[in-house]
Structure formats: structure tokens, C-alpha cells
Amino acid sequence: MVVSCYGYLKRQLFDIRKLLEETHMIDDTFIEMRLAIGVVNNFGSNIFSDTVLKQASITLDHAVSQPDLYHVFSEKLELDFRFRLEMLRELETALTSKSCDLSMSYQPKLDLKTREVKKVEALIRWNNKKFGFVSPVTFIPIAEKAGLITQVTYWVINQVIQDLSHWKAQGINIQVAINLSVQDFNDENLLDYINEKLQLAQLNSDVLSFEITESEIISDHNNAIALLTEFNQKGFSLSIDDFGTGYSSLSYLKNLPVKELKIDKSFILKLDQQMDDQRIVQTIISLARSFNLEVVAEGVENKETLQLLKDWGCDWIQGYYISKPMPFEMVAEWLSRHNAS
Ligand code: C2E
Ligand code: MG
């Protein structure tokens, strides 16, 4: 009964939407109007009550990210919202307090030709007293949505440069890759901030590289190219992360000032067993070659996969087979053990 009622309502609302959505022409530019619809059941309560307005705002916010721009309020939606809000509060505290529960871990990238490890990827970790271990897969998108990711990026940059200084003092020369988010593309101060921090620590720009996911580059193409070009001009290496998941075209790759493609781990995790993945990975490697890009495969979990990638001319591998991400304190010892063997 409820479903059919909502079904009828949805059809009516979509009809109204058709009437309201129009394309306008302003100064030779077509502006398309899209209308998102959030539905809140407020039978018996005041439509302008704080509760209903809050529920409407949460529902509309969710509707905007739905393929049909439509969503009906549910208690689960409100619970998820409160969970995210609570997590954001904790994250904000972590970013500003001295006894911070964030940390960095580092995962080696192995050079398949020389067997050396001269690069690592910096991956953030959060062990919170309320939520326990929170994966970056959970909290990074929440921070991005709330506009808090810039603070996370600055925190990561500070921590990585501090760790690099310690390694330099121990005679360890290593390049660290930092993951950037799409919102970092709009931060005009980021590059100056990084350069200033590097200068203070007396480190060259080649100690850092940056990874940006393929889907993020696509979602904000012009800003991405502008930022990548600036980073490239300042001497930082750049990688396209999670390559193969964003459906980017070849012409598009040609315009990017990047040095490296990182094949997404979804194609690598079962590479030794899946023929489809093998065809895709071989194609990506030869594509990268034709654009003079180096290739990293992430998610290598066994020897068979390593051997296949080596045979096909992949340059670098990263994965649990080499090492899981490890805290700063373990890196120097791991490197000396690796190099000795
Ligand atoms: P990513 O940049 O693609 O990082 C690779 C992810 O794959 C990491 O997960 C790593 O632990 C995992 N991984 C590496 N080798 C293997 C393997 O052999 N098997 C499996 N199953 N997994 C492997 P993690 O650390 O959970 O990070 C997930 C994502 O969160 C990252 O994907 C990145 O997009 C984001 N992230 C992590 N740290 C940061 C950060 O400091 N800033 C930003 N903006 N994003 C970050
Ligand atoms: Mg990455």
C-alpha cells in the first residue's frame, strides 16, 4: 500500500519535474536545469518544523547523488547522516589536537628490473577511540563531501615531510607518493605550501610524487590539468591512480603531464587466474608504453602475478606480496633487510 502510494507520488513528481527542467541560453551558453527531489513523509506534523526541515535537507542532499535525483526519507538515512556527522567531529578533533590519532603508513613499490625499492606510497591510518580502526575508504569520502579533505591533505604533507627528514638524517633516500583528492585541485595555496615545507626541511622536490585517481581527473578535467601542469613544472612526479576504472579516452591521456600509470588493483588481485584481467593489463601496459609512461601494478599478492607482470614489461609493483603498508618506525629496518637480501 505504502509502496504503491509512493510509486504514484514518484510518477506525479517526475511529471512536474519534466515541466520545470528547462535548458536556458545565457550569453551563448546552454545552462541545463536539473531538479533533485527529496520526499519526506510529514503526515500530521508541521511542514516547517525543525525536524521536518532537517529530514528534508538530509533527503535532498542524498537525492542529488542518486542516478534519478530522487530519494525518499528513511530512518536509516538519518542514522547514516548522524554517523557521518559524529565521524567528522572526531576527524576534526584529530586534525587539530596534539594527541592526534591519525598516522601514516608506507607501502613499498618494487622496481621489477633492479629489484630495488626506492619509492613508497603514503597511506593514512586512523585509529579512533570511539570508532576503532577506520579505513580511509570510509573516512576520505566523508571528509571530501564535508570539505574537510584539504585539512587532511595538509596534515599528510606535514607528516610525510617530517618522516622524510628523519629518513634523510639516517641516510635513506626514498621518494614518497602522496594521494591527492579532487578538491585539492581548487586549492591555490597547496603548491606554495608544499614548496615552503620542503625548503624548511632542506629537501628537494624529487622526494615527493603525487597520485590522483583517474575518476577524479575526469570529474574535474580542466582544474586537474592546470594543477598537474603546475606540479609538473615544479619538478614533482605525477601518477594516475586506479587506472582502468575511470573509462578515460586515449586523447585525454595525451594531454596529461603525468609520468606514471597505476593499474587498479581490481585487475591485479586475481591476475594469475583471470584471463580477462590478463588481456586488460597487457593492453594497459602497451598503452602506457606508447605514451612513454611508466607502469605500476598495485595489489600484487603472489609470485605468479609478479612473474606475469615482469614478463609483460611492467616497471613497478606494489602489493602484499612485497609488503603490507607499515608504520614509519618499521620502514628503515624493512628497507635494510630488503636491500641485504
Ligand atoms: P590507493 O591510493 O589506490 O591505495 C592502494 C590501496 O590498496 C591501499 O588501501 C593499500 O593498502 C591497498 N593495497 C595495496 N596492496 C594490496 C594488496 O596486495 N591487496 C589488497 N587487497 N590491497 C592492497 P588503503 O590504505 O586502505 O587506502 C585506500 C584508499 O584510500 C587509497 O587507495 C586512496 O584512494 C585513499 N587514501 C589513503 N590514504 C590517503 C591519503 O593520505 N589521502 C587521500 N586523499 N586518500 C588516501
Ligand atoms: Mg594511491
Ligand code: MG
Ligand atoms: Mg590505487
